[in-house]
Amino acid sequence: MNLGEILSGVALLQPLAPELAQSTIAAIEFDSRRAVPQSLFFAFPGSKADGRQFAADALARGAVAVVSESPAPPDLGGRQALSRAARNFFHRPDERLSLTGITGTNGKTTTSYLIDSVLRSGGKTTAMIGTIEYHLAGRVLKAVNTTPESLDLLRLFAELENAGGTHVTMEVSSHALALGRVYGLNFHTTIFTNLTRDHLDFHGDMESYFAAKQLLFEGAGGAPPKYAVLNRDDEWARRIKVNSKTEVLWYGLGQEAVLRARHIASGFGGLRFDLQFGKLRFPVESPLIGKINVYNILAACAAGLTYGLAPEVITRGIADLKAVPGRFERVDEGQPFVVVVDYAHTDDALRNVIAVARGLNPKRVITLFGCGGDRDRSKRPLMGQAAAEASDFVVLTSDNPRSEDPLAIMNDALVGIRRVDVPHVVEPDRQAAIRRALKEAREGDIVILAGKGHETYQVLKDKTIDFDDRAVAREVLKGYGYHKTQ
Numbered sequence: 077m078n079l080g081e082i083l084s085g086v087a088l089l090q091p092l093a094p095e096l097a098q099s100t101i102a103a104i105e106f107d108s109r110r111a112v113p114q115s116l117f118f119a120f121p122g123s124k125a126d127g128r129q130f131a132a133d134a135l136a137r138g139a140v141a142v143v144s145e146s147p148a149p150p151d152l153g154g155r156q157a158l159s160r161a162a163r164n165f166f167h168r169p170d171e172r173l174s175l176t177g178i179t180g181t182n183g184k185t186t187t188s189y190l191i192d193s194v195l196r197s198g199g200k201t202t203a204m205i206g207t208i209e210y211h212l213a214g215r216v217l218k219a220v221n222t223t224p225e226s227l228d229l230l231r232l233f234a235e236l237e238n239a240g241g242t243h244v245t246m247e248v249s250s251h252a253l254a255l256g257r258v259y260g261l262n263f264h265t266t267i268f269t270n271l272t273r274d275h276l277d278f279h280g281d282m283e284s285y286f287a288a289k290q291l292l293f294e295g296a297g298g299a300p301p302k303y304a305v306l307n308r309d310d311e312w313a314r315r316i317k318v319n320s321k322t323e324v325l326w327y328g329l330g331q332e333a334v335l336r337a338r339h340i341a342s343g344f345g346g347l348r349f350d351l352q353f354g355k356l357r358f359p360v361e362s363p364l365i366g367k368i369n370v371y372n373i374l375a376a377c378a379a380g381l382t383y384g385l386a387p388e389v390i391t392r393g394i395a396d397l398k399a400v401p402g403r404f405e406r407v408d409e410g411q412p413f414v415v416v417v418d419y420a421h422t423d424d425a426l427r428n429v430i431a432v433a434r435g436l437n438p439k440r441v442i443t444l445f446g447c448g449g450d451r452d453r454s455k456r457p458l459m460g461q462a463a464a465e466a467s468d469f470v471v472l473t474s475d476n477p478r479s480e481d482p483l484a485i486m487n488d489a490l491v492g493i494r495r496v497d498v499p500h501v502v503e504p505d506r507q508a509a510i511r512r513a514l515k516e517a518r519e520g521d522i523v524i525l526a527g528k529g530h531e532t533y534q535v536l537k538d539k540t541i542d543f544d545d546r547a548v549a550r551e552v553l554k555g556y557g558y559h560k561t562q
């Protein structure tokens with residue numbers, strides 16, 4: 077029988093959420109010690125103790141929902157109940173799967189691609205859940221949210237189990253933590269990359285943003301994680317509190333880190349460094365570009381170690397990841413200059429990606445970018461200025477104009493570009509603009525096509541069209557007579 081049927085005729089303060097009403101109930105209890113999976117727990121004030129105190133215990137034992145006349149304690153909202161119920165419904169796949177959860181402001185997507193590659197190098201059948209797309213035992217699914225709702229998440233876990241899979245690597249956004257999407261899940265390995273000002277519109281201030289992230293390491297509603305992999309070089313990561321049962325692995329560049337990168341070499345071909353882990357020392361090579369990725373690689377190596385993988389398996393997995401889609405992703409048709417597609421779409425991100433390009437000592441940096449329509453107008457001149465200040469040549473074009481006039485958007489960005497004396501062209505048609513940027517490039521230059529990254533569409537006023545910067549750049553380069561020899 078489902079919860080809605082059981083509670084029919086019971087006076088409720090507010091109607092049951094439809095997902096919750098459909099939860100199957102197999103037993104009813106009012107003693108939390110007798111609560112079992114799929115039970116419905118009734119909490120009420122007794123003569124000696126308040127049953128509400130036992131609500132959490134009942135839920136931990138698998139109860140789907142709690143009926144009480146008192147308001148729910150803050151951590152027992154409907155979303156938590158949905159997570160519990162979904163977990164029971166799918167027979168708790170997280171208890172059999174090995175879950176890795178990654179949180180932090182930057183580097184989650186990159187780190188999850190690296191870990192997934194390491195696990196596959198170890199012969200595991202895996203799932204990866206994050207911003208760009210979901211991977212499930214070799215299948216690629218469209219990503220809805222960086223972290224799906226608990227019910228969808230558990231459904232993915234169950235599908236992975238059916239496909240014979242064992243390991244899940246997932247980005248856990250602070251939204252997801254605050255909204256209870258991973259409530260009650262048992263994580264094997266949890267990772268904290270870093271914390272910087274971001275998403276403060278949602279969380280209010282740094283402290284509450286941090287508090288949301290902290291939940292992952294406490295094992296919100298579930299068992300505490302076996303391992304916490306923490307960035308020793310990030311001041312917020314050092315403030316993370318872990319359960320006494322959780323083993324901490326610190327990574328970083330300094331001596332205090334247990335996993336440490338030394339002798340870092342960074343160039344066009346990627347990264348190389350020596351990894352030191354206690355007495356163990358082994359060379360690591362990655363095609364990923366930019367020193368910041370050393371942190372992501374260290375975190376991924378640490379995760380591999382928590383699963384008992386051998387250093388050579390881990391390093392093969394790291395080396396195998398050629399690029400993260402749309403993150404400094406190179407388009408190579410044998411041309412004598414570098415073409416990079418990156419999803420940078422803020423002034424900060426533009427400065428970062430151009431700085432990474434500069435670090436490779438190119439002759440010139442040519443930056444193509446646009447600003448999205450129906451979004452924060454104030455960032456447009458800032459993006460224009462960032463691109464102009466850091467580049468040698470700028471191509472201003474359209475991003476996703478949405479309902480706005482592309483020319484009006486470009487005019488906003490031009491205000492920023494004109495603050496700097498830099499050669500620039502304006503071309504609203506993104507395809508023509510890419511052609512223009514690539515025509516400008518000479519031997520030794522780097523061309524950055526910014527803003528859309530992994531996106532494969534462009535959102536215009538009345539329609540959405542197929543558009544992939546990487547595919548367009550490849551075609552244009554071929555049209556210019558380049559072709560890949562290999």
Ligand SMILES: Nc1ncnc2c1ncn2[C@@H]1O[C@H](COP(=O)(O)OP(=O)(O)OP(=O)(O)O)[C@@H](O)[C@H]1O
Nearest residue numbers: 181182183184185186187207269368371372403428
């Ligand atoms: N470890 C890191 N520390 C700081 N910045 C990083 C790190 N890794 C990547 N970055 C920068 O942040 C950008 C986003 O990286 P990535 O997509 O891996 O992060 P994310 O945490 O998944 O971000 P989002 O929340 O936007 O999905 C990269 O393009 C890079 O410029």
Ligand SMILES: [Mg+2]
Nearest residue numbers: 184185207247
């Ligand atoms: Mg991400």
